[in-house]
Amino acid sequence: DTYLVYPEGSSNLAWEAQGSDIYGGTSGVDTLTVYDGSYALKVWGQYSGTYPNQTAVFQSHSLADLGLEAGGLVAIEGYLMSPSPDYIGQGLNSGYLFLSFWDEAGNMLSSNLSHLMDRTMPSDDWHKFFALGSVPEGASYMNAGVEYYQVSGNDHGAVYFDDVNVFVPVTQSIVRLRYEELLMGAMEDSVHHLTVDWNVGAMDVWDETPSSNGPFQFTLDLSSTLGIDESNLPDVFSLHNNYPNPFNPVTNITYDIPEVANVSLEIYNVMGQKVRTLASGNHEPGRYRVIWNATNDFGEGLSSGMYIYKIQAGDFVSVKKLILMK
The missing domain is CATH 2.60.40.1930 (Macroglobulin (MG2) domain)
Structure with a gap:
C-alpha cells in the first residue's frame, strides 16, 4: 500500500522496530514494545515553519472503488501510545486518527477525528482510538490516516501509531461461522x-x-x-x-x-x-x-x-x- 505524507518531504517521522531505543530514555532499557507485528510509526513535531502545524501520514481512497455513496459509513481504528521518556504531555501537542472527504476539485467537504492522544492520556500504554464518518454529498475520494498536531516549538513529545485499519461498518445483522x-x-x-x-x-x-x-x-x-x-x-x-x-x-x-x-x-x-x-x-x-x-x-x-x-x-x-x- 502507498502512504502519503503531508507536508511532502517531512522528516519528523520514522518506522520504528520492536526493541528500538526510546528518545530521551536509557539505551537498552527504555525500548519500544509495538502493539502488533514488528514495527510502529513514530511521529513528532516539525520544529519549523509556522505554528501550529500538522504532520499527516495517510492513504487516499476512491469512494467508487470502496463502493461508498453519500450517506455511507466508514470508520478508522487504531492504537496510539506515547512513551514516558518522550511523552506527548510535555506541552499541548497531540496525535489522532482522521477521515477527510474531498470532491473532484480537491475541496475538503468534511473531516472526522478520533479522540486525542495528549497529556490527558497515560504514557507507555497502547490506547485504542476510533473515528466514524459519513460520506457527504459530492464527495469523490477520502483520505484516512494519522496526524500529529504541534502547537509551538516549546511543545514536545512523540506519538506512536500501530495496527491502524479502515473499514466500512456492517449495518445489518450478520453471523459468520468459520467452518x-x-x-x-x-x-x-x-x-x-x-x-x-x-x-x-x-x-x-x-x-x-x-x-x-x-x-x-x-x-x-x-x-x-x-x-x-x-x-x-x-x-x-x-x-x-x-x-x-x-x-x-x-x-x-x-x-x-x-x-x-x-x-x-x-x-x-x-x-x-x-x-x-x-x-x-x-x-x-x-x-x-x-x-x-x-x-x-x-x-x-x-x-x-x-x-x-x-x-x-x-x-x-x-x-x-x-x-x-x-
Whole structure:
C-alpha cells in the first residue's frame, strides 16, 4: 500500500522496530514494545515553519472503488501510545486518527477525528482510538490516516501509531461461522451440540456499547451430521479442560451428559461472584461444547485474570479453572 505524507518531504517521522531505543530514555532499557507485528510509526513535531502545524501520514481512497455513496459509513481504528521518556504531555501537542472527504476539485467537504492522544492520556500504554464518518454529498475520494498536531516549538513529545485499519461498518445483522475453527473441531471431538456466544454492539467515535438485551447464543445440533447412535453417547458425566487456556478472545468448554438431566454451566470470578451463565436447563444425552467470548451476563468484556467454571448436572458437580489474558 502507498502512504502519503503531508507536508511532502517531512522528516519528523520514522518506522520504528520492536526493541528500538526510546528518545530521551536509557539505551537498552527504555525500548519500544509495538502493539502488533514488528514495527510502529513514530511521529513528532516539525520544529519549523509556522505554528501550529500538522504532520499527516495517510492513504487516499476512491469512494467508487470502496463502493461508498453519500450517506455511507466508514470508520478508522487504531492504537496510539506515547512513551514516558518522550511523552506527548510535555506541552499541548497531540496525535489522532482522521477521515477527510474531498470532491473532484480537491475541496475538503468534511473531516472526522478520533479522540486525542495528549497529556490527558497515560504514557507507555497502547490506547485504542476510533473515528466514524459519513460520506457527504459530492464527495469523490477520502483520505484516512494519522496526524500529529504541534502547537509551538516549546511543545514536545512523540506519538506512536500501530495496527491502524479502515473499514466500512456492517449495518445489518450478520453471523459468520468459520467452518474450520468451529465445525471441524467440534466434529473431530464428537461434539453433538455446539453453542456459540455472540454480542451486538453500537459504536460511535468514542466508545462501543453492548446491546442491553445481550449477549446472545445460538446452538448447532450436529447429531445427524455425526450419525449419532447410543454407542457414541458418553458413559459418564464429565467436564473437560477448556482450550485454549490461557485464552483471548474465546475459549471452548466441553462437557458430557450421559442421561437426561437438568444442567447448569456457570462462570465465577475469584471472589466467588457469578459473572456468566453459559447453559441452563434440560439436556438430552450427548457431548456439548460452549464457545465463550469472555463476556458477562450483560455483554460486557471481562478483565484479565483467573475465573472458575462450574457444572452441575443432577448430583454431578465439577469445578475447573481458566485464565483470560488480554
